[in-house]
Amino acid sequence: MRAELIGTPGPGTDPAPEPGVVGADPARARDAAGASSSVGPGGAAGPAGPEPDLAHHGDVEATPGLVDLAVNVRRDPMPDWLADPVVASLADLAAYPDPGPARAAVAARHGRPPEEVLLTAGAAEGFVLIARALRDARRPVVVHPQFTEPEAALRAAGHAVERVLLDPADGFRLDPARVPADADLVMVGNPTNPTSVLHPAAALAALARPGRVLVVDEAFADTTLAPGVDGEPESLAARRDLPGLLVVRSLTKTWGLAGLRIGYLLGEGGLLARLAAAQPLWAVSTPALAAATACASPTAVAAERVIAARLAADRDHLVARLSGLPGVRVAGHPASAFVLIHRPGADRVRERLRERGWAVRRGDSFPGLGPDWLRIAVRDQATTDAFTELLAEILEA
Structure with missing residues (x-):
């Protein structure tokens, strides 16, 4: 299977960071900040062409x-079990939002402790927090085609981004070997927007390693269903054994909540604490927290x-x-x-x-x-x- 790696040398030529460390010198100048580069099937440089408009949705x-x-x-139409708590939350708008109950509910859904959940104003905020909190990433790589906001957020934060372009002739399937071994920040979607490809969990897990943050965008995981499977096939949301794993989830797609802005990140508590430090206070509104609690319920x-x-x-x-x-x-x-x-x-x-x-x-x-x-x-x-x-x-x- 073929893929295309697009990227410029520079930050990626530095020695790999020590295990558990993403980047060793946060003060390093980024001469190529905001740039991106690509490599084509088989590892050859991709053909030059107009740069895609990453802000177009x-x-x-x-x-x-x-x-x-x-x-x-x-x-x-919004079901009553979701609409009722959202409407009821409007009576509490004089108080600052309390994310505790929603965080606990989401954690319970995925079999994690609450400190491994970070609630966000939609999945898009999660990408911004990752890009800002991990400015010391030396070689960030985004697997494409996929949702463009992860790369846009990285570039806005000053990262020089490399792209791994999956091959349409191979059904846009992920080959973990195509991702550079020294990439210390890797972003990939599953199922992937816009290809609708569901990558095997084993292929994604193969990308995890000490010294790397692996971001898996599962905004559409709740749309997947394999025959005979009562759950989300290939999801990594419950995996706590993979080093550096961050799973991004959204509640706006299935439940029609794009205007409410609610999503969350799942990952190791220390890593999420770094991201939380970059998040504004009270970033998630009280109605959005009520929706998160309801959407994590067995119903x-x-x-x-x-x-x-x-x-x-x-x-x-x-x-x-x-x-x-x-x-x-x-x-x-x-x-x-x-x-x-x-x-x-x-x-x-x-x-x-x-x-x-x-x-x-x-x-x-x-x-x-x-x-x-x-x-x-x-x-x-x-x-x-x-x-x-x-x-x-x-x-x-």
Whole structure:
């Protein structure tokens, strides 16, 4: 299996830090701060091209009046077991937020002590805290294609970022050997946005080692469900034996809470304390904490499994319809709430879809992709049928 490593020498040429230490000289000048570099399949330097817009996200595509297949957030009505405590929390807004109960509830869900949980204002804040708290990382590497905020946060904090680009010909599968051995900060998504690939837990665990912080973005882990599995296949959320592991989770996708901003980090207590020191006071609001407590309950976990099973059926329907269209190739084996497709001229197709009232996610803002890629959110089967019928019409024209 092939991957592409894109990066510039410099910080990565220094000796590896001692075990348990990320970087040895936090005062080192970063001449290449904010830059990024890439390496192609087989380790060759990747072709030069326009730098992707890391700040572009699906909400920019989903303008009012369009059918939204660009944003991966469910919009079903909020269940009472979630809405009631959120609404009730509004009576307590005169008091400063107390994260203790929510932290304990999330910890219990994942079989961890509370000190191994850090609540955040969405998963995006977690990436910012990592980038700011670990400024002494010497060789940060981001595995792409994936959600662009981890790299954007690193670059904003002054890091020189290297990219490992996974190979579409190999289904965007992760080969741990492609990640440089001396990378002391590694970021990877699972399941990965936008490819919808679910990497084996063993492949991710192989990336953990003393002296390295391994960040696994599991924002969509609750959308995955393997046949016969009552849980989240390939999740590392309960793993306490892997050195330097940080798992990033989000509660905004399945439960439609993007506007509330709630997520959390799981990891070793000392490492989380470093991140917490970079977090503003009272960063997570009282209503968001109420949502975190509710979403960690057994009722919520059981509901997630039901939703994931329904999502799998809807995803299979979308993949079947897309696979029957001329020139359309579905990437890999989708496992989450979205599907990545390739077709020459896809960006022009996206523009035609917008003209007809439909929004999909462009692919060229993701490192490792380009204008011939589109990401499509999984919706109910009636919506999928209407969309693919229009898409077929556009492709035939």
